[in-house]
Amino acid sequence: MIFPPDLVIFDCDGVLVDSEPLTNVVIRDNLAQHGLDLSIDRIVDLFVGGTIMGVQESALEMGADLPEDWVDNIYSEIFEVLADRVEAVPGIIGVLDALDAAGVAYAVGSNGPHRKMEITLSRTGLLERLQGRIFSREDVANPKPAPDVYLKAAREAGVAPSRCVVIEDSVSGARAGKAAGMVCFGFVAETDPARLEPICDSLFADMTALPKLMGLPQ
Known part of the structure; x- marks a missing residue:
């Protein structure tokens, strides 16, 4: 990519x-x-x-x-x-700001239900900026590790899977991203890197490192 x-x-x-x-x-x-x-x-x-x-x-x-x-x-x-x-993951606001500044679209793909995401994203102040781009396993036939939710997010955005990056912290999610034909970056702040390293294209432990990893303007 x-x-x-x-x-x-x-x-x-x-x-x-x-x-x-x-x-x-x-x-x-x-x-x-x-x-x-x-x-x-x-x-x-x-x-x-x-x-x-x-x-x-x-x-x-x-x-x-x-x-x-x-x-x-x-x-x-x-x-x-x-x-x-619940609190937002440290550094994630800066990542979303950097994506907005670069004109790169983003979405959410989760195995959790919409109600759970409404609660967590509302409390952390993220819901408004993600509204309309939040996809749950409730929206697709199969949950992760099936690629369904990621493919739906890409389809709704009109973007080819090969032009998508998935950000994951779990083995099942990383497998879903790769099965979708997408680049997958593994977030290992609280995950054993050895679990994600064989699956993901790259690993990172600090969210502030993600914009550079994705090639966003510094």
């Missing part, structure tokens, strides 16, 4: 908003109450980048005693914590 790209598609959790540490604690504590006591590291390994329905399926297979309405209940717990405490 010749940089800068025509479209940058951001994952939401862990890339735009620092929601994953909060969410992981809620999931850990809830599962422990239902007979499945896992460490935070194990929660991260098993569930980050997936869906809550996937958490439910895996937890049941591992012996958790979950009620039928568990998905609704855990979402309620997560939403309450995020609405009260």
Whole structure:
């Protein structure tokens, strides 16, 4: 690809908003109450980048005693914590400002539901500038690691996948970006670089480094 790209598609959790540490604690504590006591590291390994329905399926297979309405209940717990405490990922405002200044379009592609993104992006002040460009696994047939949500974002923007860059922090998301035929940059501020290095085209640990990585004017 010749940089800068025509479209940058951001994952939401862990890339735009620092929601994953909060969410992981809620999931850990809830599962422990239902007979499945896992460490935070194990929660991260098993569930980050997936869906809550996937958490439910895996937890049941591992012996958790979950009620039928568990998905609704855990979402309620997560939403309450995020609405009260989530913050934007440090440096992301500057990245969006740099994209605006360079005339490069951007969008969001997430495995999370729209309601969750409304909560986190509203609290962090990002919702207004991303409105109309937010895509969820609710909008497509298959969640990540399938490429569906990224391909939809590119299609809606009228940009070829080969001219898109995906910003991801999870293995499933990175695989989705590559399956979509897009360049994928792995954000490793809170992710083990060894997990993303075999998949991504480049890794970075500081969001302020991303504009230069994408070839934006300095």
